[in-house]
Amino acid sequence: MPSLDPTFTALPLRELAEAALAKARELGVDHADLRSERIREQSVRLRDAELDGVNESVDSGLAVRVVHRGTWGFAAGTVQTPEAAVRLVEQAVRVAEVSAPVNTEPVVLAPEPSHGEREWVSAYEVDPFDVPDDEKIALLGGWSKRLLEHEAVAHVDAYVHAVKENKFYADTNGTVTTQQRVRVHAALEAVAIDEATGAFETMRTLAPPVGRGWEFLRGVGWDWEAELAALPGLLAEKLAAPSIEAGEYDLVVDPSNLWLTIHESIGHATELDRALGYEAAYAGTSFATLDKLDTLKYGSPVMHVTGDRTVEHGLSTVGFDDEGVQTQQWDLVAGGILTGYQLDRRIAQLKGLNGGRSNGCGFADSPGHAPIQRMANVSLQPAAEGPGTAELISRVKNGLYIQGDKSWSIDMQRYNFQFTGQRAYLIKDGRLAGQVKDFAYQATTTDFWGAMEAVGGPQTYVLGGAFNCGKGQPGQVAPVSHGCPSALFRGIRILNTVQEAGK
Amino acid sequence: MSVTPQQLAERALAAAKADGTVVMVDESSTANLRWANNTLTTNGVAVNRRVTVVSTLKRGEGASAAAITKAGVTGDDIEDLVRESEAAARAASPAPDARPLLGPDDAAALQGVRWEEAAVGTDIEVFAGLAPALGESFEAARSAGQLLFGFAEHTAVTTYLATSTGLRLRHDQPTGKLELNAKTPDFVRSSWGGAQTRDFSDVDVVALAAGLGQRLDWQKRRIDLPAGRYETLLPPSAVADLMIYLYWTASARDAADGRTVFSAPGGSGGTKVGQRIGVPGLRLWSDPTAAGLEAAPFNAVKASSSQSSVFDNGLRLASTDWVRDGVLERLLTTRHSAAETGLPVTPPIDNLLLDAGGTASLETMTQSTADGLLLTCLWYIREVDPQTLLLTGLTRDGVYKVEGGEVVGVVNNFRFNESPVDMLSRIAEAGRTEITLPREWNDYFTRTAMPALRVADFNMSSVSKAS
Numbered sequence: 001m002p003s004l005d006p007t008f009t010a011l012p013l014r015e016l017a018e019a020a021l022a023k024a025r026e027l028g029v030d031h032a033d034l035r036s037e038r039i040r041e042q043s044v045r046l047r048d049a050e051l052d053g054v055n056e057s058v059d060s061g062l063a064v065r066v067v068h069r070g071t072w073g074f075a076a077g078t079v080q081t082p083e084a085a086v087r088l089v090e091q092a093v094r095v096a097e098v099s100a101p102v103n104t105e106p107v108v109l110a111p112e113p114s115h116g117e118r119e120w121v122s123a124y125e126v127d128p129f130d131v132p133d134d135e136k137i138a139l140l141g142g143w144s145k146r147l148l149e150h151e152a153v154a155h156v157d158a159y160v161h162a163v164k165e166n167k168f169y170a171d172t173n174g175t176v177t178t179q180q181r182v183r184v185h186a187a188l189e190a191v192a193i194d195e196a197t198g199a200f201e202t203m204r205t206l207a208p209p210v211g212r213g214w215e216f217l218r219g220v221g222w223d224w225e226a227e228l229a230a231l232p233g234l235l236a237e238k239l240a241a242p243s244i245e246a247g248e249y250d251l252v253v254d255p256s257n258l259w260l261t262i263h264e265s266i267g268h269a270t271e272l273d274r275a276l277g278y279e280a281a282y283a284g285t286s287f288a289t290l291d292k293l294d295t296l297k298y299g300s301p302v303m304h305v306t307g308d309r310t311v312e313h314g315l316s317t318v319g320f321d322d323e324g325v326q327t328q329q330w331d332l333v334a335g336g337i338l339t340g341y342q343l344d345r346r347i348a349q350l351k352g353l354n355g356g357r358s359n360g361c362g363f364a365d366s367p368g369h370a371p372i373q374r375m376a377n378v379s380l381q382p383a384a385e386g387p388g389t390a391e392l393i394s395r396v397k398n399g400l401y402i403q404g405d406k407s408w409s410i411d412m413q414r415y416n417f418q419f420t421g422q423r424a425y426l427i428k429d430g431r432l433a434g435q436v437k438d439f440a441y442q443a444t445t446t447d448f449w450g451a452m453e454a455v456g457g458p459q460t461y462v463l464g465g466a467f468n469c470g471k472g473q474p475g476q477v478a479p480v481s482h483g484c485p486s487a488l489f490r491g492i493r494i495l496n497t498v499q500e501a502g503k
Numbered sequence: 504m505s506v507t508p509q510q511l512a513e514r515a516l517a518a519a520k521a522d523g524t525v526v527m528v529d530e531s532s533t534a535n536l537r538w539a540n541n542t543l544t545t546n547g548v549a550v551n552r553r554v555t556v557v558s559t560l561k562r563g564e565g566a567s568a569a570a571i572t573k574a575g576v577t578g579d580d581i582e583d584l585v586r587e588s589e590a591a592a593r594a595a596s597p598a599p600d601a602r603p604l605l606g607p608d609d610a611a612a613l614q615g616v617r618w619e620e621a622a623v624g625t626d627i628e629v630f631a632g633l634a635p636a637l638g639e640s641f642e643a644a645r646s647a648g649q650l651l652f653g654f655a656e657h658t659a660v661t662t663y664l665a666t667s668t669g670l671r672l673r674h675d676q677p678t679g680k681l682e683l684n685a686k687t688p689d690f691v692r693s694s695w696g697g698a699q700t701r702d703f704s705d706v707d708v709v710a711l712a713a714g715l716g717q718r719l720d721w722q723k724r725r726i727d728l729p730a731g732r733y734e735t736l737l738p739p740s741a742v743a744d745l746m747i748y749l750y751w752t753a754s755a756r757d758a759a760d761g762r763t764v765f766s767a768p769g770g771s772g773g774t775k776v777g778q779r780i781g782v783p784g785l786r787l788w789s790d791p792t793a794a795g796l797e798a799a800p801f802n803a804v805k806a807s808s809s810q811s812s813v814f815d816n817g818l819r820l821a822s823t824d825w826v827r828d829g830v831l832e833r834l835l836t837t838r839h840s841a842a843e844t845g846l847p848v849t850p851p852i853d854n855l856l857l858d859a860g861g862t863a864s865l866e867t868m869t870q871s872t873a874d875g876l877l878l879t880c881l882w883y884i885r886e887v888d889p890q891t892l893l894l895t896g897l898t899r900d901g902v903y904k905v906e907g908g909e910v911v912g913v914v915n916n917f918r919f920n921e922s923p924v925d926m927l928s929r930i931a932e933a934g935r936t937e938i939t940l941p942r943e944w945n946d947y948f949t950r951t952a953m954p955a956l957r958v959a960d961f962n963m964s965s966v967s968k969a970s
Binding site for chain 1: 533534535536537538539540541542543544545546547548549550551552553567568569570571572573574575577587591594595596597598599627628630631634635637638641650652653654656682683684686690693695760761762766767768769771805806807808809813882883884885886887888889890891893895896897899916918920922925946960962964965966967968969970
């Protein structure tokens with residue numbers, strides 16, 4: 001079991017907290033919290049098996065957030081001394097004072113029990129920052145060369161991105177947490193070019209980003225050998241595949257594609273801050289407004305979606321959020337009906353949801369940013385004893401089986417979306433009938449989930465996700481996982497992207 | 504901070520044992536206000552110092568390199584950072600883009616570097632004038648039964664770049680933006696406006712809010728239209744978002760590898776440089792000295808990519824025409840990819856301008872529209888097909904039906920599928936070029952000047968119910 005990094009815990013964290021919180025009390029704040037964070041990231045990128053770059057960054061600093069006379073104030077800096085922490089408190093109070101003329105709605109935070117001193121470390125085996133760089137380069141180089149040996153493969157991009165995140169948090173409520181998370185994302189993308197026409201196609205590995213360590217690259221939780229062996233042949237088939245005929249198809253969507261549709265059309269739509277308009281000028285709002293709670297028919301009765309920040313290896317998983325709230329799991333959609341939202345302390349208090357308690361979705365992506373409501377792991381539950389992917393395919397007369405995410409776009413109220421994928425197979429009379437290319441599926445959220453006839457069993461369930469979910473101004477990036485089974489949808493509009501380009 | 508950024512850079516170079524070392528110190532400060540429903544939601548100030556050390560080591564004919572960036576470096580720990588960077592460069596295999604580091608002679612033409620000067624900064628007081636004006640706008644919105652949403656941010660970054668080969672460069676980059684969104688309380692009617700600024704002295708939020716209020720009045724009449732190809736007026740902000748994506752895709756190396764819209768057809772390994780891709784008279788360019796859009800006049804690269812090389816740090820940047828008179832002239836190159844592709848060395852510059860010879864305002868173009876759509880801005884733009892650079896995305900915050908030169912009502916939103924490259928050859932009319940804030944990409948790219956464009960057959964692929 002990994003433990004807290006001693007080079008982080010060696011920082012004078014408690015002294016910083018004591019100095020800052022004492023000053024905050026002296027200045028008469030309603031609430032104050034201090035975060036010290038260190039986020040270490042490394043990316044290793046190869047192009048055609050040659051090193052493109054090794055980059056490492058360490059972001060570290062101190063942030064103070066106050067509620068002063070009902071108005072937020074936030075200040076951040078990189079110097080980690082008690083004197084600097086006190087200055088940040090003064091600055092945060094000054095920010096609250098300058099902002100007061102534009103604040104008409106006093107900030108009140110939902111109560112949260114004091115959790116005292118707590119520690120939490122995510123589930124991983126090998127710290128990626130303990131693995132020598134040359135080993136990482138050699139692994140990706142070897143994999144790249146293996147793909148390049150295939151005659152269909154003209155180019156290969158390979159990269160791995162590793163993150164180690166340490167957070168210390170202390171607030172005027174007496175909660176003091178020290179936490180550590182590790183995550184990795186590795187991918188290889190091969191390019192095939194038709195020498196006669198110059199047409200090209202790409203195909204990327206489906207291995208998801210995970211809340212695991214370097215062991216993931218060594219085969220724990222993913223079968224790299226099988227995926228890399230199959231990829232060139234799949235790419236060659238795609239390059240030679242016929243262009244899809246646009247029209248209506250039944251879809252069997254693989255978890256490697258469906259996670260992103262869940263993210264965009266359910267994950268963001270059930271963020272209460274969006275529904276309330278906090279993101280209206282930027283990320284957008286939500287069709288799933290608060291007046292529709294417990295009545296909105298989100299999808300078919302087989303649709304059961306949960307939010308959690310607790311699942312093992314989940315990218316959003318953590319012990320306590322950035323507002324000192326212990327993390328939880330809850331329902332967002334049950335029996336196809338909207339039943340819950342993702343909350344932080346302010347909006348939980350405003351609307352009294354979850355018994356007036358936050359469900360732990362406060363998150364800041366760096367010491368320089370204030371926490372906002374960010375996404376939990378939002379996951380579609382499989383059917384106990386449910387069918388396998390092959391059985392779902394067997395129920396389709398004329399359809400597509402789609403694997404792997406690629407292009408994605410959804411409107412600002414989370415209605416209209418369009419997704420492509422890494423590959424799609426035509427389904428004819430219950431059987432796969434070869435790949436087709438140039439496909440995209442386009443639908444309105446509630447129509448799409450309403451057309452979901454069946455979800456697969458637990459044997460089809462995969463935890464997918466992303467490192468780079470964007471939200472908020474200033475922009476913040478959050479990692480999040482989405483688990484789902486394979487699922488069957490009836491009558492979905494499929495576009496031909498070449499025709500869309502007017503060719 | 505007791506140690507100055509210049510001292511930090513010199514200490515790093517003094518400690519360095521690699522064959523070549525580049526040190527960049529970024530001193531940044533930022534302040535922001537965010538509001539929704541006529542009230543403040545979040546705010547903040549932050550200061551940061553980031554030090555990047557690039558170490559290069561000779562490897563036979565070539566060299567390896569690694570870059571490490573660290574925040575919160577105090578001075579005593581600078582040597583540790585240098586050693587980490589050197590260890591990473593030793594572990595790295597030879598870099599294909601390796602070139603000798605640049606020296607003072609290569610940057611001799613750079614004027615006004617002022618290495619010794621302190622960094623410029625910003626803080627919450629930059630909004631001392633804006634905050635009361637916003638409060639006034641909230642009041643006005645409340646009495647008009649409207650809601651205001653938005654964000655104001657001011658950031659100042661001073662970059663110090665020093666190399667073991669004797670370069671000492673400095674650049675101040677102020678970046679300010681204001682986004683304002685007005686809605687009716689049911690969120691059904693919505694309008695948007697944005698501004699970019701260097702210091703907020705030129706931002707009139709009260710006037711901007713009044714203009715948005717007028718647009719909400721235009722939206723009292725709603726007209727439902729189906730998907731289809733429409734004559735469409737794209738305002739400068741929408742054009743900027745499409746052109747920025749084109750610019751990001753303009754790597755010469757990727758094109759020569761046969762994998763972008765700028766690859767020569769037929770798998771020849773060539774690019775489309777020299778080919779006509781736009782209407783005659785069309786110019787797309789970047790210029791570090793463009794008035795109001797001033798950007799770094801030298802290359803400051805913290806990570807190599809297909810279009811940037813850490814070995815090229817300090818390279819002088821000059822005005823570059825990417826497209827001239829409708830012909831693709833240049834693609835983004837490093838010294839390495841320029842040699843490989845036979846193209847000139849033209850690294851990315853942090854601004855983008857488009858001019859297609861027009862002089863009309865968007866208002867005039869609207870008045871000369873018999874039957875068409877007038878957009879406000881675009882949103883959620885993503886690549887669908889790299890071969891054609893087909894992009895998808897949404898219209899947002901006001902699509903207006905224009906008949907006989909007048910706005911007659913608001914139309915539902917659409918999902919579009921369009922290629923900005925293909926669009927360059929289908930421009931029916933361009934307006935005058937003006938500085939604009941890109942709605943979609945302004946987290947990453949703000950400095951643009953664009954004309955409004957009239958496209959006869961813009962592909963609105965499906966209807967979005969969003970408002």
